[in-house]
Amino acid sequence: MHILGVTLPDNQLVKRALTNFYGIGTKTASRLCARVQIHDTARIRHLNQGQITALTAFLSSPANSPPVQVQPLAPPNFVPPPLAQPLPQVQQAQQPPPVDRLREIKIETDLRRQMRENIAHQRMIGSYVGRRHAMHLPVRGQNTQSNARTARKLNRIERYN
Numbered sequence: 001m002h003i004l005g006v007t008l009p010d011n012q013l014v015k016r017a018l019t020n021f022y023g024i025g026t027k028t029a030s031r032l033c034a035r036v037q038i039h040d041t042a043r044i045r046h047l048n049q050g051q052i053t054a055l056t057a058f059l060s061s062p063a064n065s066p067p068v069q070v071q072p073l074a075p076p077n078f079v080p081p082p083l084a085q086p087l088p089q090v091q092q093a094q095q096p097p098p099v100d101r102l103r104e105i106k107i108e109t110d111l112r113r114q115m116r117e118n119i120a121h122q123r124m125i126g127s128y129v130g131r132r133h134a135m136h137l138p139v140r141g142q143n144t145q146s147n148a149r150t151a152r153k154l155n156r157i158e159r160y161n
Contacts, residue, residue: 010045014038023107062105
């Protein structure tokens with residue numbers, strides 16, 4: 001199955017398959033599944049059209065998605081009434097809505113562009129990190145005497161395209 005140009009294997013769990021997107025890890029994938037109401041053990045082939053559409057719509061523009069509905073919680077001193085009586089209405093103080101971290105998510109091309117711009121900014125201001133990127137050397141303090149080959153390869157190919 002293809003969602004936004006990324007192939008998701010049919011037999012894989014949804015929360016594992018979502019990590020095929022650049023910028024989505026296991027924790028974010030779990031939050032996405034909860035957001036679009038997909039069970040943890042669901043596989044890609046078992047998704048219905050509505051779930052696929054909801055997932056695609058959220059991944060294509062997470063900032064435009066509707067906010068999460070917050071259900072009020074009972075206070076700590078709440079004692080449930082007997083079954084014969086209806087539940088009383090509990091007044092709660094208004095709390096600000098929780099921060100929705102999924103609304104600021106960037107994936108694939110947007111995230112790659114942001115990383116490229118950050119590296120270009122570091123190089124432009126002449127910081128230590130920017131100079132290390134420009135020289136194709138490790139940036140985060142790794143040893144360079146014996147094992148800088150991987151960093152040279154990554155800094156040359158991945159971050160300058």
